[in-house]
Amino acid sequence: QKEVEQNSGPLSVPEGAIASLNCTYSDRGSQSFFWYRQYSGKSPELIMSIYSNGDKEDGRFTAQLNKASQYVSLLIRDSQPSDSATYLCAVNPGAGGTSYGKLTFGQGTILTVHP
């Protein structure tokens, strides 16, 4: 079982729709969770971080965390063609030992927003 799993997609949504991206993780002790956006040929860009159960909103983005079910999701409202990218879920395995600074990344979900 992979430590961080995402549907690879591609996920295709029409412009203006809500895009929903999901991620599950295996380590129950995980403390912090991140979503990165990566355009083709570019580096990952941090767009959301979440540390507590519930929702966190930032503009058109909402991150949702459910530690009991070990999943984290990203909702993109009013999707735009410029949102077309690969979205990477990243999880910090937890405090202590050599895991303290590490992030484990999922394989990424390719999102395409069509006009």
Add this chain to the structure above:
Amino acid sequence: DAGVIQSPRHEVTEMGQEVTLRCKPISGHDYLFWYRQTMMRGLELLIYFNNNVPIDDSGMPEDRFSAKMPNASFSTLKIQPSEPRDSAVYFCASSALGSSGSRYNEQFFGPGTRLTVL
């Protein structure tokens, strides 16, 4: 503010040659990470440093890979000898995890070095 700086941006070399990738983290960040990204394996952590000290190098594929951080503003990743299977994009990232008031391990990536080994 300047972000993470990496050089070179592109490197093409022949099998058996030594390759050195360079990284300058964001000023004030105390953690530095080296990643490799391929289509097959995704984004993999190779090694990371805290306050210039290597903490976890379990992701380094083999002895041909080595990394150093001689000071807080510079790190290198060296491959010697290089092989075609080393072709990938290598990213450096930094975070201010240990700094007072910082968020948990928000990592910021450099633009990457695209390495091609012929």
